[in-house]
Amino acid sequence: MSAPAPPRTLGELFLGFLSIGARAFGGVLPWAHRVMVEERRWLTPEDFAEVLALCQFLPGPNIGNCAVVLGRRWFGLAGSVTAFLGLFALPFVWVLMLASLYSDWVSQPMVRAVVTGVGTAGAGLFIGTAFRLCRPAARRPAALVLVAGCFAAVGVARVSMLFVLPVLVPLALFAARRGWV
Secondary structure (H helix, E strand, O other): OOOOOOOOOHHHHHHHHHHHHHHOOOOHHHHHHHHHHHHOOOOOHHHHHHHHHHHHHOOOOHHHHHHHHHHHHHHHHHHHHHHHHHHHHHHHHHHHHHHHHHHHHOOOHHHHHHHHHHHHHHHHHHHHHHHHHHHHHHOOHHHHHHHHHHHHHHHHOOOOHHHHHHHHHHHHHHHHHOOOO
């Protein structure tokens, strides 16, 4: 695989994030990974996972935060605005149109079935992306222990992230300083 090469122009940045927003209705993370890592090769899988991890701590949508962070990294404030607008331009228009249609058709059983099916497909995309994001961590046993601990606490035991993060972040920092992750 060739070395990552960030976008060369603001136009390229805008079109890249526009393509993510255009294809990612209801599940942005899988498409963001595909576009930025696999298709355009702007980032390595490890760099994508690190930026995403940072952006999950910030308020707002994760990939929206990634657009702002990466746009800033590559082109400063103009890049942040450009990437954010590219990501949200088409979904904003589509949501407005679909909301007006949905309000008229919500009582139809077929429409409910379609919405349920789309939600299920989105969940499948999210799970698939989670496995892709774990590939870099799979070579590091300490990282797998941290991931499993977070999943067990939040996903199984239903402990709030508000309590899990203050415990796991220092453990992750300790493991990183030791070179375990």
